[in-house]
Amino acid sequence: MKIKRSIGERTFDGINVIFMILLIIVTLYPLLYVAFASISSPSLLMQHRGILLVPLGFETGAYQAVFDNPMISRGYINTLFIVVVGTTVNIVMTSLGAYVLSRKDLYWKKVFMFLIVLTMFFGGGMIPTYLLVKQLHLTNTLWSLIIPNALSTYNMIIMRTSFMSIPASLEESARIDGAKDFTILFKIILPLSMPVISVMILFYGVGHWNAWFNAMIYLRNRDLYPLQLILREILIASSLDNMMTETAVVDREPVAQTVKYATIMVATLPILCVYPFLQKYFVKGVMIGALKG
């Protein structure tokens, strides 16, 4: 079906497309700039002013410096540990909680639900939590980043809703065959809930990957720092130092500058390469959350 479009509509379409192209440029350019700058020659980059459309020269020294930095590889390893172990703990705890709360015959279910939902809207906050973690001697261990965040109430409620939509007959027949609760949860319910579980893995995983604040307040030993905290030192703490000591003339270390860009690339590129393939799961996650809300 082809409908003739008026001049007004065609103008609108044209402007719309132009707007979208501008949006693409505005979204992508900062990253392209970082990418170009990271492989540019440091001294050429220092002399350059304004936008970069191509890398200035080609040097991989900055990447060499990043990979030679023991803190970065250390940070990567710590982050990997936190993401893998933390997400595993999250998924186990969330599914246990969701399974228990999805039982129809649970005693005091309403009370439990109320007390659980309440924590979504009111909590002790930063200071009492910090004091508690300290008192439990979790500070300065990676567990301080895993155990206090062992589960998210919001995710648990979403998972519970998904568990409750599984037909009870499946469970009943399994019980007749002698299956116990753990078997039912891990062999029947979880495999049937894979779409939700995969969304949860992504959400928890990305959360651990991006987290830095708790690491900053709980960890003293630099060998335990996750990647994001190292990035903060390289990208932000150094910039603040620059600002504070800055006089009228700025002389930033040219090499340090490209190293910064290379660091951003090394820390971001893996995710940006993977996310288009995972995008649909994330989008699904937003939908699941929206349906609940």
Add this chain to the structure above:
Amino acid sequence: MTMERQKMQNAKYGVSEKSSYRSMLARDFRKNRLIYLMALPVLAYYIIFQYGPMYGLTIAFKNFTPAKGILGSPWVGFQWFQEFFNSYYFERLLKNTLLINLFSLLFSFPAPIILALLLNELRKEKFKRTVQTITYMPHFISLVVICGMIHDFTARDGIINDLVVLLGGKRSTMLLEPQLFKPIYIISGIWQGIGWGSIIYLAALSGIDPELYQASVIDGANRWNQIWHITLPGILPTIVILLIMRIGSMMSVGHEKIILLYNPSTYETADVISSFVYRKGLLEANYSYSAAVGLFNSIINLILVIAANWFSRKATETSLW
């Protein structure tokens, strides 16, 4: 006779009239032992890490010192609250917290709606997909990296300053300028969130009955009429709910991005309640005082959320609970 039969039946099934709540519970425990076992870690988590800190909030009414512990520290009543309300910071923090929320309500909130509407008007499906995938991307960059890029781009010799000079402006270290903090905060927020935020509206848009559009064409409606009379009303419920919930969080601004972007010269315009709590509590170790400030903020937030939820139920018949 019937009574006797009833009694016999009861005996047979192990039910007695005196069967108390406790014995029912005991039976449930025997039957569902595994369920209780499963609940244990979750219960422990909630008691320790959710309700533990709530108990810890009592330090807001005490003069807490780590040496004496929570129980051993003396009560001081509302001293910390009074100190906070009378302090020079109170007004500043309230103002910044509310202003940042107001600006994000005015600019960050509508941005994804407009994007969704415009995406919906694109005719080429493939182009639309491309725009979506690209605008979702900043959502996947960590906050630390985003703020690192902001620090770099707004530095004296950063690219944004280069552009400002090109347009005839003057160079400055933008993150040292108090009046630039909120614009930087809001604009970078839109940059990061516009695409991701549009997902929910696009979903609502895809739920609109296509027949409505066909019928409107027959009635002689143009695209503008369609947007105004079909598309917008179609996503209005979603907008209203998200708006109400957004207003419900008017008193909270996350501390993470603020802490990554501010510095002493911009505290005047950048410091919000949560970042203040962090500084006073964790950097200066004024535990009781900052716990009181945090508690004040949590209570206001709770009231706002309840009010927003109530309002949402009245206005749209949808609510969080």
